[in-house]
Amino acid sequence: MDALQAVAAATQIISGMIGAVGALEQASRNLDEAPKRIQSLEKFVCDLESLTQRIRQKHVYKLHNAQLDNQIQSLHVLIERLRPNISKARTIVSKSKIKNMAKVFWNSMTGDPLGKLTHLIKADLNLWLETQMLAQNVEKVIESTAHGIPVQLKIKTEQGFPVSSQCNSVRYLLEREDSHRIILIVGLSGIGKSCLARQVASDPPKKFVGGAVELGFGQWCSRAACNGDKAEYQKRLARKINKFLMQIGFWEKIKEENCDLDYVCCLLQEALYGKSILIILDDVWEQDIVQRFAKLYDNDCKYLVTTRNEAVYEITEAEKAELSKDQIRDIRKEILLYHSRLSEEELPGIAESLLERCGHHPLTVAVMGKALRKEVRAEKWEKAITNLSTFATFAAGPDSYVNEKDAEDTLTIFGSFEFSLEAMPVDSKRLFIALSALSWAGPVPEACVEAVWSFLGQESLFSLIVSKLVEGSLLIKVDMDPLYQVHDMVSLYLDSKTMESTEMLLAWIYS
Secondary structure, eight states, rough: OOOOHHHHHHHHHHHHHHHHHHHHHTTSTTTTTTHHHHHHHHHHHHHHHHHHHHHHHHTTGGGGGGHHHHHHHHHHHHHHHHHHHHHHHHHHHOHHHHHHHHHHHHHHHHHHHHHHHHHHHHHHHHHHHHHHHTOOOOOHHHHHHHHHHHHOBOOOOOOOOOOOOOHHHHHHHHTTTTSSEEEEEEEEETTSSHHHHHHHHOOOOOOTTTTEEEOOOGGGTTTTTTTTTTHHHHHHHHHHHHHHHTTTOOOOTOOOOOOOOHHHHHHHHHTTTTOEEEEEEEOOOOOOOOOOOOOSSSSSOEEEEESSOOHHHHHHSSSEEEEOTTTTTTGGHHHHHHTTOTTTSSSOOHHHHHHHHHTTTTHHHHHHHHHTTOOHHHHHHHHHHHHHHHHHHHHHOOOOGOOOOTOOGGGGGGHHHHHHHHHHHHHHHHHHGGGSSSSSSEEHHHHHHHHHHTTTSSSHHHHHHHHHHHHTTTEEEEESEEEEEOHHHHHHHHHHHHHHHHHHHHOOOOO
16 A cells, blocks of 8 residues: 555545444444444554554655644544443443343433543544545645655764764865865774764754755675676666665655666665755765766755765765864763763763873774763773773774674774774784784884885885775874874774784794
8 A cells, every 4th residue: 555545545445444433323222332333443443543653654754744743643543532432331230131221221311431432533523524624535635745755864873872973074065166076074983984974964054955865885885795796886886876775765666686787776866856955875885886876967966975884985975074083082082981881970080081092993983982981980990991902892883883783893892993994905914914024002113014015016006005004094194294103092992903914924934
């Protein structure tokens, strides 16, 4: 049943109920028949309730319109008025035949309570029909209102979660008329790229009259996950785009289990024609995904893209908003308070040391806050600081920080770093692990990093290989000097890889 038929059925149900109430009026004189009539009314109410839920789900993105919302809400009010009266009627007729005969005699003297209830029920039903613009066709009442209302998609964020100051910077890029349609949010894994995108999209600039919507991709939708099988990758990407089309309410031409990517992209062009929507493309692993959306024409949509794949960074027709350690410093304590469920007054004094030890890394702060939830004893916080590496290896992070729900390893801090490494070329991964042989307590001269690479590969390729690590935010290049540094949590991760690095370098020496 489509939406039009579903709404039209409301009138049929209510008309049927009025007929059933008429039969109940007759049954009030023959109480043996009344239970059957009441059972019919109860079934009508259940059908009406199911129908109302389907209508609300169908128009969930149009309920910002007060008239439509009130019309659907009126069905809920009707159901709430009918239930107690029908329940009272059932109680009246639920006694034995002898008592029913006594009721008939008593009713003839004092008035018929069942008859009064049937009149109330009938009045409620008629009132609902009469208050609708098209009393004989509820379908047309609701659909005529909904038809001209533009869909306004919404993205929800965690209530109470701190808002980054970077939201204003991203919002400025979105509002600028001369900015690119693609805005890449880049930064270290777990630094809050997806959270930032959702915060911006939860209250998008007014120009996006269609609201905002999020589409997550993840490693599952990548060539690497498909072992290089092009057909399988395109099939998975088509499924993702199909899901997006359903999210924005474009149902008409979607074929069930259709996995033809070219056909689905044509539908995408048609669906977004003339639209103005802010679209989050979250955790993108392939450059062509962004390009497929970017080349869509005749729309005013813009795209917030989060990625951990350096290949996506190379898209030239894009604005870049980078999240760094300094840029998220202003919300570090708020993240800790949010996940620890403590007030600022309850927070132990040593909390600032924990934040410094975490390098103000949002995922790490969230993990530690979750582990220390409602804990006010300073000695417990000291112990957590000492065992930070253990927490980073084994403690699961909050779901809001996890893009790959099916990949259990990425639920941890170190797991998220390793997941990012999967998007790197093999040589860049080898260089990164080998760099754990160096001390990262301070900036490291480029010559030292290059010397490590000389053990692993061709020296002339160094600039290309190391640039991948910089673009992936695993290494930070100092602007003015030929120096590299890493985030505190990356340094802690590299400490855990010292043995692996040593074995790799020794294997090269003795080869």
